[in-house]
Amino acid sequence: QLQLQESGPGLVKPSETLSLTCTVSGGSISSTNYYWGWFRQPPGKGLEWIGSIFYSGSTYYNPSLKSRVTISVDRSKNQFSLRLTSVIAADTGIYYCGRHWGMTTVTTYIDYWGQGTQISVSS
Amino acid sequence: DIQLTQSPSFLSASVGDRVTITCRASQAISTYVAWYQQKPGKAPKLLIYASSTLQSGVPSRFRGSGSGPEFTLTISNLQPEDFATYHCQQLSSYPLITFGQGTRLDIK
Numbered sequence: 121q122l123q124l125q126e127s128g129p130g131l132v133k134p135s136e137t138l139s140l141t142c143t144v145s146g147g148s149i150s151s152t153n154y155y156w157g158w159f160r161q162p163p164g165k166g167l168e169w170i171g172s173i174f175y176s177g178s179t180y181y182n183p184s185l186k187s188r189v190t191i192s193v194d195r196s197k198n199q200f201s202l203r204l205t206s207v208i209a210a211d212t213g214i215y216y217c218g219r220h221w222g223m224t225t226v227t228t229y230i231d232y233w234g235q236g237t238q239i240s241v242s243s
Numbered sequence: 244d245i246q247l248t249q250s251p252s253f254l255s256a257s258v259g260d261r262v263t264i265t266c267r268a269s270q271a272i273s274t275y276v277a278w279y280q281q282k283p284g285k286a287p288k289l290l291i292y293a294s295s296t297l298q299s300g301v302p303s304r305f306r307g308s309g310s311g312p313e314f315t316l317t318i319s320n321l322q323p324e325d326f327a328t329y330h331c332q333q334l335s336s337y338p339l340i341t342f343g344q345g346t347r348l349d350i351k
Contacts, residue, residue: 157340167287167330169340180338183244190267220340227293228334229277232343233286 142217249343266331
């Protein structure tokens with residue numbers, strides 16, 4: 121059974137960089153069929169896609185966050201990571217990693233999610 | 244940007260009822276949508292993909308329909324465990340993954 125687990129700092133100061141890692145177990149991150157994505161959910165609000173990466177390193181980012189986001193993959197560790205720079209209070213929320221179908225196909229859907237990690241931006 | 248608008252945002256129903264949630268895309272670019280169920284403190288769970296295909300293990304009382312720009316999720320014979328928040332999601336051009344704002348289903 122595929123499992124994803126986010127890890128990160130919990131609290132980040134404004135203007136600093138948020139770094140999160142998602143560890144994949146029970147399957148290979150090098151699968152040719154899937155992308156690996158980051159998503160977030162501000163308190164009391166809906167879900168937002170941050171960006172996704174293919175095992176080869178190809179990335180897609182949400183245009184609204186693109187200038188501050190970097191997603192990378194470490195196949196040797198079966199992990200992928202998120203860096204979000206210059207964080208502000210509005211970046212507070214639950215951050216999820218997930219596995220999803222293609223980005224250049226007619227549709228995509230997230231079939232496996234991590235449990236989520238709470239990130240608070242505060243001084 | 245593509246916007247997904249769910250209606251209603253809040254819904255109150257009783258066990259045994261049938262409810263319908265609508266997801267409307269601002270542009271008819273994709274003919275497919277996915278639906279997720281999310282309970283408090285938990286990650287979303289995939290219910291339906293490609294608009295009408297039930298994810299493995301999801302009860303048949305969940306049904307998706309529509310081909311764009313309007314999609315619907317219907318839950319028949321509501322069970323206590325169905326009271327949750329439901330999200331629609333679409334892959335649009337760029338490519339960009341977009342979610343609706345969510346529909347909270349509460350017990351009456």
